[in-house]
Amino acid sequence: MLIDITKEFRKYSKHCHSLKRIIQETESSFEEINNSIQLVDEIKEDLLKTGINQLRPKLEQSPTILVFGQNCRAKASFVNTFLGQNILPSFSSKWRCVTFIYGHTKNIHLTLGHEIEIVERLQAHEKSWTTIPDGDLQRGDNECLLEYCPSLEVELPHIVLKENVKLMVPPDCPPEQLTETLYKYVENVLPIVVYTTSEGVLSDANIQEIRKLKDIYKVPFLVFSVWNGETKTCSTESLTESEQHSLEPENDHEFRNLQNLRDQLIRLGLISDNENVKTVNKGERKSHCLECSLDTLISDKSVNEDFLSHIKNVLRYTVLRLAAKLSEVHNKCLRQFILSAFDMAREIQITPKRIEYAQKVELQLYETLMNIACEQQEEIAVIIQRTLLDMKSNVAEVLEGYNENVTLNRTAKTVTMEIQQLVLSRLNTSVATQIVQSVGCLHESFTGTLQRCLESLEKNCHELEGSVSASDAVRQIVSAAYNIDLNSSSSFSIVHSLMDRLKTLLSTFALPWSSGGQVQCHFQWQLQVATNMIDKLSAYKLAKTISVQFKEHIKSSHESFQSAIRLLEHQLSGQLEQTEEQRIAIRKRHAPRFARLTLESTSLCDLIRYGMPKQLKEIGRGQYGVVSACEPWAGINPCAFKSVVPPDDRHWNDLAMEFFYTRTIPEHPRIVKLRGSVIDYSYGGGTTPAVLLIMERMTRDLYCGLRCGLSWHVRLRIAIDVIEGIRYLHSQGLVHRDIKLKNVLLDARDRAKLTDFGFCIPEAMMSGSIVGTPVHMAPELLSGRYDSKVDVYAFGILFWYICAGQVRLPTHFDQFQNKEQLWNSVRRGMRPECLPNFEVACWNLMEQCWAADPTERPLLGHVQPQLEEIYNSVKNKTFEKLGSSTKTPT
Numbered sequence: 001m002l003i004d005i006t007k008e009f010r011k012y013s014k015h016c017h018s019l020k021r022i023i024q025e026t027e028s029s030f031e032e033i034n035n036s037i038q039l040v041d042e043i044k045e046d047l048l049k050t051g052i053n054q055l056r057p058k059l060e061q062s063p064t065i066l067v068f069g070q071n072c073r074a075k076a077s078f079v080n081t082f083l084g085q086n087i088l089p090s091f092s093s094k095w096r097c098v099t100f101i102y103g104h105t106k107n108i109h110l111t112l113g114h115e116i117e118i119v120e121r122l123q124a125h126e127k128s129w130t131t132i133p134d135g136d137l138q139r140g141d142n143e144c145l146l147e148y149c150p151s152l153e154v155e156l157p158h159i160v161l162k163e164n165v166k167l168m169v170p171p172d173c174p175p176e177q178l179t180e181t182l183y184k185y186v187e188n189v190l191p192i193v194v195y196t197t198s199e200g201v202l203s204d205a206n207i208q209e210i211r212k213l214k215d216i217y218k219v220p221f222l223v224f225s226v227w228n229g230e231t232k233t234c235s236t237e238s239l240t241e242s243e244q245h246s247l248e249p250e251n252d253h254e255f256r257n258l259q260n261l262r263d264q265l266i267r268l269g270l271i272s273d274n275e276n277v278k279t280v281n282k283g284e285r286k287s288h289c290l291e292c293s294l295d296t297l298i299s300d301k302s303v304n305e306d307f308l309s310h311i312k313n314v315l316r317y318t319v320l321r322l323a324a325k326l327s328e329v330h331n332k333c334l335r336q337f338i339l340s341a342f343d344m345a346r347e348i349q350i351t352p353k354r355i356e357y358a359q360k361v362e363l364q365l366y367e368t369l370m371n372i373a374c375e376q377q378e379e380i381a382v383i384i385q386r387t388l389l390d391m392k393s394n395v396a397e398v399l400e401g402y403n404e405n406v407t408l409n410r411t412a413k414t415v416t417m418e419i420q421q422l423v424l425s426r427l428n429t430s431v432a433t434q435i436v437q438s439v440g441c442l443h444e445s446f447t448g449t450l451q452r453c454l455e456s457l458e459k460n461c462h463e464l465e466g467s468v469s470a471s472d473a474v475r476q477i478v479s480a481a482y483n484i485d486l487n488s489s490s491s492f493s494i495v496h497s498l499m500d501r502l503k504t505l506l507s508t509f510a511l512p513w514s515s516g517g518q519v520q521c522h523f524q525w526q527l528q529v530a531t532n533m534i535d536k537l538s539a540y541k542l543a544k545t546i547s548v549q550f551k552e553h554i555k556s557s558h559e560s561f562q563s564a565i566r567l568l569e570h571q572l573s574g575q576l577e578q579t580e581e582q583r584i585a586i587r588k589r590h591a592p593r594f595a596r597l598t599l600e601s602t603s604l605c606d607l608i609r610y611g612m613p614k615q616l617k618e619i620g621r622g623q624y625g626v627v628s629a630c631e632p633w634a635g636i637n638p639c640a641f642k643s644v645v646p647p648d649d650r651h652w653n654d655l656a657m658e659f660f661y662t663r664t665i666p667e668h669p670r671i672v673k674l675r676g677s678v679i680d681y682s683y684g685g686g687t688t689p690a691v692l693l694i695m696e697r698m699t700r701d702l703y704c705g706l707r708c709g710l711s712w713h714v715r716l717r718i719a720i721d722v723i724e725g726i727r728y729l730h731s732q733g734l735v736h737r738d739i740k741l742k743n744v745l746l747d748a749r750d751r752a753k754l755t756d757f758g759f760c761i762p763e764a765m766m767s768g769s770i771v772g773t774p775v776h777m778a779p780e781l782l783s784g785r786y787d788s789k790v791d792v793y794a795f796g797i798l799f800w801y802i803c804a805g806q807v808r809l810p811t812h813f814d815q816f817q818n819k820e821q822l823w824n825s826v827r828r829g830m831r832p833e834c835l836p837n838f839e840v841a842c843w844n845l846m847e848q849c850w851a852a853d854p855t856e857r858p859l860l861g862h863v864q865p866q867l868e869e870i871y872n873s874v875k876n877k878t879f880e881k882l883g884s885s886t887k888t889p890t
């Protein structure tokens with residue numbers, strides 16, 4: 001049993017070692033990326049928040065079994081049981097802090113803190129000892145726990161302690177001093193807390209102490225109950241059956257005590273009801289859930305096994321928490337990288353289109369407005385004419401309110417000017433309103449989208465600050481023509497220009513009665529002034545002036561727009577070059593590096609949780625790995641794993657990216673879900689680690705299925721399943737790039753799922769690499785410029801095999817010596833031949849899917865219903881046939 005405990009500690013330290021290495025690699029990856037891409041700050045902030053730098057100190061904490069308890073007897077009982085010797089006296093009190101550590105020989109000394117050893121003779125130094133003398137354990141009267149109180153350090157050649165494990169009995173202290181005492185004596189350890197009891201019931205002080213300890217350590221406890229005060233040693237495992245039997249709880253009284261204690265602990269919420277009082281031979285032992293935070297009560301009769309599982313739980317729980325945190329950080333960073341690669345790809349693609357769009361629409365706007373300015377001159381003249389006539393027929397109305405606010409004793413000239421001003425202003429308002437009404441529709445159709453488009457282009461161009469921007473220029477064009485801000489006709493630019501123009505015209509008028517001197521300001525005279533003013537205004541001239549102004553304004557704004565957009569284009573193209581460099585850096589270096597870290601940390605989590613899968617037999621081999629059936633793993637039954645040994649960094653990166661995509665896509669019935677992974681670092685003598693990708697085990701692949709023979713309607717059903725799978729991947733932004741017979745797996749009912757996402761990649765991360773299986777590769781794949789339509793092509797070829805019902809190469813493809821010859825012919829249009837058994841509808845679908853021009857290939861969303869229709873009719877016919885052949889003859 002001690003060996004098993006030792007193994008657990010060894011495993012823990014191995015996991016910690018792996019974690020430290022991964023953390024170090026993560027940090028150096030960050031170092032490398034630092035400053036190279038903008039998003040690093042964002043990620044760095046995340047990392048700080050997630051606390052990656054808090055993980056390392058946690059990994060440095062040495063596992064320490066902390067023994068607390070009701071009294072020294074209970075503590076001694078546990079320690080002695082665990083160490084397998086009566087090292088602590090059973091009847092004693094007021095202990096100083098005692099720490100057991102590993103030493104080649106038994107040794108004992110007093111220390112202050114970690115470093116300082118106190119030169120003081122102990123009773124144990126005077127004669128040979130088995131049990132530590134009481135005098136050495138007990139605190140002196142002058143020793144104050146929180147000020148000066150040496151600890152006793154005991155070195156023992158014990159197999160568990162050898163694993164860098166400590167066993168510590170913190171000093172007895174009143175509950176109110178507990179926090180401070182622990183702070184002083186128990187520093188920087190990974191606590192494995194045991195609370196020992198020897199009474200059937202916990203006192204208030206005990207309960208207070210347990211609650212405080214829980215609060216401080218926040219880890220599951222082992223409550224250890226001493227039976228009879230006996231010390232049972234760790235060697236019970238080697239006892240004979242009859243000896244073991246003698247340890248069983250035959251004493252009813254003691255058993256009842258234990259039950260009472262259990263009930264009390266449950267009542268206090270200190271252990272959970274559904275768990276357990278663990279006693280030897282009392283029913284089946286339940287295995288602990290790794291993440292459980294249940295506290296366990298055990299009796300000393302079963303200390304070994306239950307203690308082992310407690311240690312296992314605490315260690316696994318601790319290391320898993322750290323590994324999960326690290327994996328979360330990696331996943332988060334990788335997701336950020338991929339998302340920013342998406343954004344960058346989008347920006348690179350969309351920016352030139354936006355510029356083109358803006359130029360096109362502005363030109364349209366300019367031409368439209370120029371047209372309006374020319375053509376509407378007539379209309380404006382009509383509007384002005386009409387308004388002038390209206391005003392003339394009711395001059396009194398024009399002057400309405402004028403006399404209310406004017407002062408007496410003004411010169412005739414002043415009054416005349418005021419009336420002229422009034423006439424103009426009424427005219428302006430009226431003309432402006434009518435013009436605005438006639439062209440208001442321009443606003444949304446032209447300017448809304450254009451303005452938004454320009455603003456988004458200018459958003460990131462800080463260098464433009466200060467110069468006229470393209471969006472300002474467009475705004476000027478629009479307002480020059482017909483002020484779009486209709487709400488305030490007072491700010492209407494046309495009105496103002498009209499006013500200016502009219503004033504100029506007025507200054508040339510000869511006014512016969514403007515001879516100066518005092519003039520009586522009577523109404524008739526005012527009417528006369530206004531009427532004369534109206535008569536003198538020429539609607540045609542006014543309209544012409546307005547039109548000329550419009551045109552000049554629009555033209556100059558159009559020119560400013562053109563130079564602004566040229567500048568913008570220049571600056572954006574510089575920025576886009578940088579963006580593309582960053583995208584390449586993300587795709588080629590940063591994302592794969594983080595993908596590898598993600599693979600390592602996630603695999604470590606899986607290893608801690610579920611262990612290594614146990615191989616049963618090999619079931620298949622591919623170009624990159626061997627697939628084996630394995631024993632159920634993580635509840636997956638039947639289960640298989642693909643073991644891949646990446647030969648170099650490039651393969652590691654590819655595998656890591658594949659792992660990330662496949663692991664993160666949500667489950668779908670038409671996809672073989674990757675359930676987990678572990679890395680076998682010992683593979684190849686530790687030089688070439690193997691990655692085991694664990695998944696559900698299917699019955700066979702479609703290649704085998706076709707070879708064995710599948711009925712037509714089953715094959716059609718499979719084709720539909722494959723389409724569903726591909727459509728699902730595409731909906732997740734992924735392209736499979738290796739659709740072929742061996743990557744379609746069948747279950748026992750011959751329903752299909754897609755597998756092998758070795759080449760599966762998000763479109764934004766695609767670099768144009770030439771991947772796939774030759775006969776299924778679309779011609780454009782070879783050019784390196786392709787998209788998800790390559791999967792449609794590959795489906796076309798796969799469907800050919802499905803319809804053929806066999807796995808022989810199409811005769812047209814069989815004649816080539818090598819793949820280059822095949823590709824050359826495919827590029828020239830060579831495709832599989834139509835076999836006599838093909839239904840026309842199926843052949844048509846194949847031909848559409850493998851069309852040379854990817855844009856002519858159908859959407860799989862359109863192919864699926866067509867296939868379903870064929871499938872349904874075949875199924876119906878099959879059933880009809882079956883029905884008629886089973887009919888009993890009348």
Ligand SMILES: Nc1ncnc2c1ncn2[C@@H]1O[C@H](COP(=O)(O)OP(=O)(O)OP(=O)(O)O)[C@@H](O)[C@H]1O
Nearest residue numbers: 620621622623624625627640696697698701742756
């Ligand atoms: N989950 C699984 N259940 C049952 N059999 C499987 C499973 N995964 C793969 N296989 C079998 O193992 C074979 C090898 O699979 P693998 O994915 O390694 O390679 P491949 O797709 O045939 O070739 P390549 O490595 O070139 O892509 C498959 O053809 C299939 O028959």
